[in-house]
Amino acid sequence: MPVTWFALCLLITAEPIAESPADIFTRRIVPIAQSQRASSCTECHFGGVDLRQYVLADAAQTFAALRSAGLINVERPADSKLLTFIQRKPAQENPALAKVRAEEYAAFRSWIEAAVRDPAILAVAAPQQSVGPALPVEVVRHARHDRVLQSFIENIWVEVERCENCHSAAKNKAQVKKHGEQISWMQAGDPAATLATIIDHDLINVDDPDKSLLLLKPLAIVEHGGHIKFPVGGRTDKQYRRFLHDYAAIVKGRYQTPAELPPTPAEFTIATGQHLRIVDFPKALRGRLIRADVYAVDDAGNERLAATGDGRIGDKDQWQNLVFAVVRRDADADRAARTKRQLPAGSYRAKVYVDRDERVEKNRDAVLDERELLGRVDFSGAWPPGYSPPKILNAAALGKP
Ligand code: HEC
Ligand code: HEC
Structure with a gap:
């Protein structure tokens, strides 16, 4: 009896011994490419790049395209550039995306390691179709979180003092009691966390940026517990709108060419x-x-x-x-x-x-x-x-x- 039990455990836990690269691809890579879930890349790229862009119709095509793009290291598969992309993570990882990242990494690593040992796959010539972002590199760069954060700092965070007494968790105990937790959309001294909260709380309307609560409230166009903070058409209004319109264009994928990007103000x-x-x-x-x-x-x-x-x-x-x-x-x-x-x-x-x-x-x-x-x-x-x-x-x- 114990022996049978032991054998059963082995059967359940052991990985299939020689799963073919094509099978690994179907079982682990295709679901990632077809998933509606945000890929780990979104933690640093608001748009323009996604792991899906690196997966083609079948295993052999995908491998050949990745290899010709220099993203696979046939001699040392674990050092493949694609795996380095997937392993990139910010200093403070979002726990949900950390899990996604670990899954993506494990899947691509086992597939690449199996594929480089398969002579049939290695023999496939580079296909017509290429992998990677379809947008020009300037647009990809513009959509990076660090760039967007820089614009948020220059255009909105520069005037935090106008909002923080009522909206920063460190200072607004009385307001929270009266109005609820959602009022704390600022984190003292942390523009990145503040931007993440603003996005999470839906304070930006990406379909119509001028209708963002983040703007309508301080303009008192909708009733605001903090009254009017700045006038329509003033410098602050222009700066808020510069950020909001740019952000919306990025996440909506409206920028297709470098010429469409807003100039960086001198x-x-x-x-x-x-x-x-x-x-x-x-x-x-x-x-x-x-x-x-x-x-x-x-x-x-x-x-x-x-x-x-x-x-x-x-x-x-x-x-x-x-x-x-x-x-x-x-x-x-x-x-x-x-x-x-x-x-x-x-x-x-x-x-x-x-x-x-x-x-x-x-x-x-x-x-x-x-x-x-x-x-x-x-x-x-x-x-x-x-x-x-x-x-x-x-x-x-x-x-x-
Ligand atoms: C921790 C943040 C971070 C993550 C996560 C991240 N990237 Fe990036 N990515 C960057 C930075 C920063 C750059 C530009 C500088 C550089 O290349 O080092 C960049 C550049 C790129 C570029 C080149 C564009 C250029 O500027 O030349 C591509 C393509 C890219 N990333 C794809 C991806 C893919 C695909 C993923 C997900 C698998 C991903 N990145 C995840 C931060 C990240
Ligand atoms: C004197 C306090 C005070 C100041 C200063 C203040 N607010 Fe408010 N704000 C409130 C109160 C109270 C509420 C909750 C009631 C409401 O929605 O109007 C609120 C709500 C908001 C909301 C809606 C939050 C949500 O999730 O419902 C936004 C956005 C907002 N304020 C933006 C700003 C901005 C931007 C500034 C700075 C330019 C600012 N506020 C300055 C008191 C203030």
Whole structure:
């Protein structure tokens, strides 16, 4: 009796001794290629690449195509490049995708190891059909998580301070009690986890990015427990929309050629702690959108855009807001601004633009320009960070050039 039992166990647990590569392919690779489940690649690629793209109709064709693409190492099958792709993982693995990855790896490894020992498979010439992403490499790169995260940081995370008191799990105990756990879509100090939560909570509408809750709430276009955080058509609105539209185009696979990719802006903004206030606007401009650009002026009188701020003129005919340092992606001189997040003391010139005719109000893509220049004023001296005291300028002192 015990002997029979032992024999039965062997029968159940032992792998079939010499399963052919074609059988392994049918039993383990085809289901991966046909599965609706997201492949492990999606943990780092929002689109453009997928493990399915590496599987053709049959084992021999697939092997030949992988081999001719340099993805299989016939001498050392375990070192095949395809296996390296599958083994790639981020520092913090998503547990569900880690499981998928382990299965994919085991399946492809046993299939490749069996296939390189099969003379019939080795003899197959490279087929017409190739494996790998169909999209140009520029598009594949643009859709990588690290690139998307960089854009999220530059366009949205840059203003976390505006949301974190109510939305960061570290700070919003009272709000969670009142409104529920879903309100915690931010993780303090962790833009990657925040982006993942935003996606998970469906706060981005990939069919109609302008209808994303992530945008509608802070604009108070739908009722928002945190009220209006920034105006339609302002810099923040433009930055949020730049990210949301790009993200939606990526996950919807709308980019097919490099020419369709949005250009990388030469400049981006960084929140300083410094506030600018402009007082005594004419009453007629109450409620209008303004933008104040702050230029650094050197000894020779040359000006260079150093910072910007925007918002609506308030009930007291004044405007106050944080200013955002404008840094050039490739300029060494701007490195200090990035790390210090503060404009140094110096000579500055503010140029103030007002949406008098509601041009931006009517078309949120429009940008205030010379037509809307209200005037300019020079200033200098210490400008410490903090809400109070801000740097105060008077609208009445704005002169035309
Ligand atoms: C841990 C993150 C990560 C995972 C998971 C990952 N990749 Fe990548 N992949 C990258 C990075 C980063 C690059 C670009 C830099 C490089 O090639 O090292 C890249 C580049 C590529 C490229 C080349 C495109 C180029 O820029 O030349 C292909 C093709 C690719 N990956 C396919 C895959 C496939 C298929 C999977 C799943 C089996 C996968 N990747 C999983 C991070 C990842
Ligand atoms: C003073 C507190 C407060 C601030 C600051 C605040 N919010 Fe909110 N927000 C709330 C409250 C309360 C809710 C829940 C009620 C509701 O849905 O409006 C909420 C809900 C949301 C939701 C919906 C979450 C969900 O899953 O239902 C989004 C998205 C959102 N806020 C975005 C933002 C953004 C973006 C900012 C910063 C620019 C921001 N909020 C700043 C209080 C705030």
